[in-house]
Amino acid sequence: MVSSIWTIALFLLGAVQGKEICYSQLGCFSDAEPWGGTVIRPLKVLPWSPEKIGTRFLLYTNENPNTFQNLLLSDPSTVEASNFQIDRKTRFIIHGFIDKGDESWLLDMCKNMFEVEEVNCICVDWKKGSQTTYTQAASNVRVVGTQVAQMIDMLSTNYNYSLSQVHLIGHSLGAHVAGEAGSRTPGLGRITGLDPVEASFQGTSEEVRLDPSDATFVDVIHTDAAPLIPSLGFGSSQLMGHLDFFPNGGEEMPGCKKNALSQIVDLDGIWSGTRDFVACNHLRSYKYYSDSILHPDGFTAFPCTTYKSFESNKCFPCPDEGCPQMGHYADRFAGRTSETQQKFFLNTGDSSDFARWRYGVSVTMSGKMVTGQVKVSLYGSKGNTHQFDIFRGLITPGSTHSNEFDAKLDVGTIEKVKLLWNNHVINPTFPKVGASKITVQKGDEKTMYSFCSQDTVKENVLLTLMPC
Template sequence: MLSTWTITLFLLGAASAKEICFNDLGCFSDLEPWAGTVIRPLKVLPWSPEKIGTRFLLYTNENPNNFQTLLPSDSSTIEASNFRTDRKTRFIIHGFIDKGDENWVLDMCKNMFQVEEVNCICVDWKKGSQTSYTQAANNVRVVGAQVAQMIGILSTDYNYSPSQVHLIGHSLGAHAAGEAGSRTPGLGRITGLDPVEASFEGTPEEVRLDPSDAVFVDVIHTDAAPLIPFLGFGTKQQLGHIDFFPNGGEEMPGCKKNALSQIVDLDGIWEGTRDFVACNHLRSYKYYSESILNPDGFAAYPCTSYRAFKSNKCFPCPDEGCPQMGHYADKFASKLSGEPQKFFLNTGESSKFARWRYGVSVTLSGRTITGQIKVALFGDQGNTRQYDIFRGLIMAGSTHSNEFDAELDIGTIEKVKFLWNNNVINPTFPRVGAAQITVQKGEEKTVHTFCSEETVREDVLLTLLPC
C-alpha cells in the first residue's frame, strides 16, 4: 500500500516546514495548526504506514474468538472474510500505549454479538501508539487516514454505505476517528471514549474530533480534570453533538483505591499499575462495553452542571426523554436541537456500572422528633436497598424529597417500605409514619402514589401500598 514518500521543504523565514506524502493517503505537514502552536509546539511528522503497522482485525458473530485480518491493499482478504454488507460495521480504535488485541477490545465486540449481528473491526496500531506521546499524537493522523481508506474500499468495492459505519475511539483513538470522519462524507457515527486532552483541547476542528466528523457524534468524558496537577488525561471540551459527563466527568467512583489493591485485583503488575494510574481514563470504555448489555441502564439527564445534577435540579427527563450514554445514544439523535448538549448521570463503583434513577417524596405523620428517614422500593423485578431521604426535624405534614440511583430496574413499583430512626433511647417510644410517598422513575412521566395511616416506632418497617 505504501509506496513512495516525498519530503517537501518550504522556507518560512528561518524555520523550515516539512511535508510527508504517502501514496493513497495523501500528504501530512508540520505547518499550523498541526505544529508550531502553543498547544502543539513541537514540529513532528507522523510515521509511515509501514512503521505504524496498522492492522484491521475482523470479528463477527461467526468468528467471535479469532480475528480475520483485512488488508486495504488486498480486497480479496475482505472477500474471503466473514464481512457481511447487510450488517453495521463498528471499528474500535485504541489509544496511547494500548493495542488492538487487548482484552477490552475483544470483550466489547463479544458484548455486541450478544445483541446484534455486526462486523466488529479492531484497529490495531500498537507500534505507532507505544512511543513518545507527541509522536503517537501525530501518528493518529495516518491511522485515521487508513481507517478512512478502508471505509472507502468498502464503499467503492462493495457498495457499502459509510452511513452504516460507526467508529468507536478511546483516548488518542477518538481523534483518529475524527480524522477518519473528516475524510469520509456521510459517516454514520463516531463515539469518543474520553478523548485525550494534551495536544488536542482547544485546537481547530481539523486537528481533533468534532461534530462535523459524522452524522452523529457522542462523547463520554471520564477523566476531564486538568492534566496539571491532577493528571486528568481526557478533555473537558465538548466535542460531540452530545457529551456525557458520568459522575461529573472527572473522578469516577471506585478509582480511589491504592495501587496495591488494584494490582491484586488484576492480572499482572503492568495491568494493575496501568489501571491505577489511568483508572478514570479507562472507565470510559468499561462504561460503553457494559452499556451494550444494559439498553436502559445509563440514562443521562440534561443539566447545566454536575453540581445542579447532584442538587436534584435535573429530574425527571424532559418531554423529549433522556439519551442513554453509550451504545444506544444514537436513538436520541433525532431529538437533538442544534446546539451541543451536556448530559449527566451517576454509575456504580465497579462492574456492574448501570444505574436507574428514582425520585421519591415522603409526607410524614406522627410525632415531631429529630432523626432520619429511609425508603426502599419493591417492584415486580426486584427491590432496592434502603436509601436516605432526609435527616433533620421530622414533623407531621412536612414533605421531603430526594433522588437516588438504584442498582437495578425494579420494574412496576408495587409497594414502598419506610423506616425512621434517630439512634437515641427515648422512653416514650415515639411513633412516626409516612402518610404518603410518591415515586417517579427518571425516564417516565408517571408518578406512583403509596399511602398508609399507620405510624411505627424507631427501626420498624412500615409498608405503604398504592392508594
C-alpha cells in the first residue's frame, strides 16, 4: 500500500515538474501539460532534435516543375540562388505519419497548381521524424512546425515577403505541423488541414492542435472522421477551421471499400498498396484537394447540420451568401466566414476525377395513373448526364416529384431534358405517361430552368422536354 502511494506521488510530481529540452535557434519544448501527462496524451515524450528529424524544404516552381531546389534554414543564400519569386504565393505541402516529402502525391499537387497559377510550391520533408512510433512522431510535430515558422520568418525578414501570401497545406499529422507553424506566425494567410489526425490531438487545448486562430483563414477537409475505436478512423471529427468540409459525410469515402484489395497489388509496390488498403479514407483528403485545383467549381459544398439532412435533400440550393468550394478555392469564401465554425457537406465521385455538380430536379407528371419509376437526364452546352432516378411509386397526373443528384460534369447551359419511365409490368392497355413541366436548378445558382411538353409516351420511350 505504501509503495503504491509513493508510485502515485512520484507520478504526480513528474506530471507537475515535467521535463524540458532546448534546441538552439528553436527554443525549448516541455513534456508537461498540455503536451503530456493528460488523458488524451498520457505518455510524456519530448520531440527529437532538428538534426535527427532532418527536415528539408524542397522548392518546386513553374520554372522547375520536376526537380526540387533545396532551401536551407541555415543558409538564406539558397533562397537567393533558387527560383523562389517574391511576387507569387507560397504554398507549403506538409506530409503526415509514416509518409515522406518526396512521395509522388506532393509533387502531383504542385504540378496541378502550376497548371492554374504561378506559385512557389514547397514540399516539407520530415520523413525521419514521421517514420517512427506514432507517439514520437506526434511529439516531433512541434519541432517541424517551429522550423516551418522559421522558414516563413526568414522569407519575411530577408525578402519582406508578405505573410498573407503564405498558405500551409498539411495532411494528417502535417495538419498539426501547420497549426504549430501558424500559432508562431501571427498574420499567416491560410492553413488547409487535410484530415487532421485524431489520436493525441482531438479534444486537446488549442495550442496543441490545429485551430482557427492559427491563420487568417483555416479550412479543413474531413475524410476519415469515424472514431478511432472501434472504427479505425484516423482523422478527427472535431471542427478545427473556419470552414470544415465533410465530403460524403466525412467517414466512408466512395471507392475505398471496393478498391481496397486491388490497391494492394498495385504496381506502385506493396507499401503504397497496403497504405491505400489500411488508410484509403484518410488519404482521400489530399486526393480531393489535388483534384479541386483543376476543377474550380466541382466541389460545391452546402451548409447543413448533418449529412443525413444533406442526403434527405434539406440543404439545397445554396443560401443567399452562396456556397464555398471545398479545397483549393475555399479562400474565395473567406470574407463570408463567421465567428461560429461552419460545417459543409457534398458528395464526390469514387475515383479521380472526384468532382461532382449537384442538380435539383422537379417533375410534374401527366398522362395515365400507373405504378413505376421516373428517370431524368439533362442535356446542355457542355454535354449530358446519364439518367437519374427522380421517383418510384404511384405516378398520378398532376403530382410533382423532386430529387437531387450529383452529375459527373457541369452540363453548362441546359438546353433540354429527357424523361424515361417504366414499371416492367406487362399491361395490355400500354399506358402513356409524360411530364407537363420539369424544373432544374444547379446547386450554386438561384436560376430555375423550366422545360415543358404536352406529349405522353409508352414505357421505355424517351420524352424530350424543351424550354418553356
